[in-house]
Amino acid sequence: MKALTLNGYDGLASLALADVPGPEPRPRDVLIEVHAASVNPVDGKISQGYARSRMELAFPHVLGRDGSGVVAEVGGEVTAFKPGDEVYGVADQTRWGTHAQFVAVDAAHVARKPQNLDHIAAGSLAVAALSAFAGIVTTGQAAAGQKVLVHAGAGGVGSLAIQMAKHLGAFVAATAGPSNLEFVRDLGADVVIDYTTTDFAAAIKDYDLVFDLMGGDVRYRSFPVLKSGGVISHISVPPMTQAAPRSDVTVKPAPVSYETRYLDQISAWVESGAVQVVVGAVFPFADAIKAYEHVMTGHARGKAVLDMVGKT
CATH class of the missing domain: 3.40.50.720 (NAD(P)-binding Rossmann-like Domain)
Structure with missing residues (x-):
């Protein structure tokens, strides 16, 4: 699969698009074909060595905490989702993330995509x-x-x-x-x-x-x-x-919990119109490094999102 890989802690210079093996879902995982993924400020910070004292990564690593897409496969212990479900959620920071064509995520950190959002908007939302x-x-x-x-x-x-x-x-x-x-x-x-x-x-x-x-x-x-x-x-x-x-x-x-029940609450507010999603900029996956540059200015309005498939 195509992925934006992190290969060191030199910021943008450590990022490169590459072909890498796809992830294998664990028993409690859902394997998601990613249609859209956020680029968050913390992604840029991690590329510069932020959090090394508590989380030493093995390279190459794939960043990206949250995204939206379609379930491709479920682990043997997963009953809440099935292939074809449109979902959004949060990846484990210590595992490969959402800046790739596929991501394996613990089902406990996934929810069904709000019905009134496309994948670009939903991909911006979770974190x-x-x-x-x-x-x-x-x-x-x-x-x-x-x-x-x-x-x-x-x-x-x-x-x-x-x-x-x-x-x-x-x-x-x-x-x-x-x-x-x-x-x-x-x-x-x-x-x-x-x-x-x-x-x-x-x-x-x-x-x-x-x-x-x-x-x-x-x-x-x-x-x-x-x-x-x-x-x-x-x-x-x-x-x-x-x-x-x-x-x-x-x-x-303020500790952040990524549990499905909180994602479901967010979805309910979005579907009711109480909360509007603000997407500030959308970048094709091929321009992922430009998305990082945009976010790392520290002055981005709304969320920056990678369009992973070009048709979401």
């Missing part, structure tokens, strides 16, 4: 939506009547987090760059803050939750935004270098 769900729902516990600030509101995770918080009845503020202000407003944000011209910490106050997708100094400057007892939830971002300026605010990492 970003489940990350937003972790920060806003399971860890942030956003609720009706609360005030929520989402940093990086135009990105793949932030754009979904805004919509989820609004669906739950929260009042939502979001930060974004000048070219994305109207886009973020259209997602439903009640207050949109241009981080290049406005100090968000001075613009809003008495918030219940900050969903931090930036880390570092942005997190430090988020403390004044919160009321006493407020929460900062965060996902895989750089820590603060300063001591926390307040003891009455809780900082919580």
Whole structure:
């Protein structure tokens, strides 16, 4: 099969399209013919050696956490899916991923594709939506009547987090760059803050939750935004270098679960129209490295997606 292989930790220079053997499904796996796959910021980071301390990869390796496609084969213990099912889901980071024509994924991390989405949209969804769900729902516990600030509101995770918080009845503020202000407003944000011209910490106050997708100094400057007892939830971002300026605010990492039940919840929200999928850019598989370049700028709007078959 064709795959985008990682052959070292030198960033883009370590990536190459190659012919490699297809994966063999384990008893609890589904083998998926990939029609579309996300390129997430973490893919670029891994190509530069991110997470080597906890996950040393064997080369060649195939990156790609999530995607959408059609079940080609199921393992002997799988009963929830059958060949021909249209599905989306999340691959194990330690195994070969979705930036290939086929991927073997644990069936516990797969769900049926939302009926109102094509594969391009569904392929963009799983990791970003489940990350937003972790920060806003399971860890942030956003609720009706609360005030929520989402940093990086135009990105793949932030754009979904805004919509989820609004669906739950929260009042939502979001930060974004000048070219994305109207886009973020259209997602439903009640207050949109241009981080290049406005100090968000001075613009809003008495918030219940900050969903931090930036880390570092942005997190430090988020403390004044919160009321006493407020929460900062965060996902895989750089820590603060300063001591926390307040003891009455809780900082919580937001572990992301990839279970089918959470994917099914995301699907229900998408099918009801409560959450709209935002695909920022689509690249043919032959241009996969250009997709990485796009995502690694750090300023991509929505999600970048690889069209693996050219007809999805």
